[in-house]
Amino acid sequence: MGKTIAEKILSLASGKDVYAGDIIVASVDAAMAHDGTALLTIEAFNEMGGRGLWNPSRVALVIDHVAPSATESFSRVHRVMREFARKYGATLYDAGSGICHQLMVESGLVYPGALVVGADSHTCTYGALGAFATGIGSTEMAAVFMSGKLWFKVPETIRIEVNGFLQSMVLPKDVILKIIGMIGADGATYKAVEFCGPTVKAMSMDGRLTLCNMAVEMGAKTGIIEADGKTIEYLSGLGVKEGLSFRSDEDAVFSSKISLDVSGLEPQISCPHKVDNVRSVREVEGKEIDQVFLGSCTNGRLEDLRIAAEILRGKSIKKGVRMIVTPSSRSIYLQALKEGLIEIFMRAGCIVCNPGCGPCAGAHQGILAPGEVCLSTSNRNFKGRMGSVDAEIYLASPATAAASAIEGKITDPRRLLRK
C-alpha cells in the first residue's frame, strides 16, 4: 500500500511500517522550546530526575517571546534557560537572535525527512522543508529532552493542490488565508495537510514557510510540502547536506483531496476574532486602524519585508497610525539592512524592532488598548491575543499591511498599483 509523506517519515522515525491511525513511539531528530514554554519543560525535566539531554546538539532553546525581557519574572525565566543550556550543552539562541521557527529553519536542524518537535504550536512551519514537524507540550518536551522519543498518532493527510498564477500583490499569505476560510478552524484537526501543485512549486521557500506556518490554524498536526530542487538549494545555502526527500505515493490514501485555482484570488483578510473568519480585503476596505504589525514567524522573512518596502518606498505611513516592523531573525535583519529596506521603513515612519516575536503574543512592543484596531501579518487574531480583549486584530499579507499603513485604513494593495 502506498504511503503519504507523513507516513513515510514516521515509518523511518519509528523503524516500522506505519500508516494513518497507528500509535507509535518515534525517535525525534531535533527539539526546541522557547521562553514561553521552556520554564515548564525545565521544571518537569528536573522533577523527573533528568540528568542529561539525549543529544545536546539536537536541542535548541530560544529566547524570542519576550526578548529582551520586559519584566523581572521573565528575566528570571531567561536566566534559567541560559543556565540549563550551559549545564547540558543545548544550543541557546539568546534575545535578539530571532523567532524560534525561523532560527530552527536557519540552524540546519531541520531537513527533508526529519522528525522535529517544538514546544510551540507553529512548529508545523518546518514542513515547508519536507520535514515532519509538530508542536507538543512542555511536560512531554521534558521527556523528549531526556529520551529523544515520543508517542505519536500517525495522522491522515489532506492533500491540497494549488493551481494558477497569483496576481500581482496577491501573496502566499492570501492563499493560506483562503484555504483556512474554506477548511475552517478545526477542519484538519489531528491531520497533516500536504500542499502541492504548480503554485506551491513556484513559491519561494519564504512563501512555503508561510503556508505551512498556518496549518495549525486549521487544527492540523503539521503542514508539509514535498522537498524539491528549491528546498535542496536553500538548504545547501545554509550548509545542510542531510536529508531524505519523500513524496507521497500515487496510491497513498488521503483523507481528502482538495484542489484550488488561485488565478482570480484577491487579497484576503481574516477578521476578528477567529482565524477562519476570512473575507476578501475589498469587503472590509476603509476600516480605520491604529497599528500595523509586519513580522512574526508567518511573515517576517525577506520576501515579506521586500514587498512591504517596495510599497512604502518614498511614502509615509498615515499620521496617527503606528507600524511596527520586526524581522524574523538576525540574518534577515542584516540582509534587509544591506538591501536598504530598513532605511525605507524608518523613513516611512515605522518602528523597527529587534528580531523576535514582538507584539504577536501580546507580551510587549505594541500592546493594544481597548477599542484599538490592529492589522497584523501574524497568524492569530484571537480576542485578547495582542493586548486588550476589547481590541480587534485583522490578519493579512505584508502587501495589505503596508498599503493599509499608508492609508490609515484597511486597503487593498492593488489599489496602490493603479494609482
Added chain:
Amino acid sequence: MHYDRIVGRVWKFGDDINTDLIIAGKYKLSITNLDELSRHAMEALIPNFAEKVKRGDLIVAGRNFGCGSSREQAPLVLKHLGIGAVIAESFARIFYRNAINIGLPAVECKETNRVSNGDTLEVNLVDGYIKNLTKNEVYSVKPIPPALLEVLASGGLVNYVKKYGRLPW
C-alpha cells in the same frame, strides 16, 4: 483522584475556545506564578471566573476546545482552579495531550450540546459514560487510550515517572 466517578457542576462554553481565552498570552508571558496566573483563567469569557468556580466543577464545551497555542499553562490553570474534567465535543490536539500529561481529564463526548450550564454530571472514564444527574440522561464518551489513561491515573507524566521510574514509552 477517582477516575471512575468525577461528579461536578457544569460551566458551559461554546465552540473554538482558544488558549488565549483560557489564559491570555499577556499573562502567560508576564506571570510565572501559577496562583497568580490562574486568577485570569477564562476571564475574557466570564469575568472573575477564577473566583466563581468551585473545586470539582466541570467545563463542558463544543468543538475544538483548546485550539491555538501549545501553552501548557492553559490546562494547568484549569487544573489549578480545581476543575475536575474538561468535556468537549472535540479537542485541539496539543491541548488534549497537555491535559493528559498534567493529569487533567479531557473527555471527548459528542453530546455536549445536551448539557446546560449548571447541570450536575457524573463522569465515568473507566466504563466510558457521562450521566447527567440534573436531566437524567446518559451520554457515551470516546474512550481514552489505555496508555494515556495510565498517565492520567498517575496524575500526569511527571508523577508517572516518579511512580514507575521510567517514561511510559
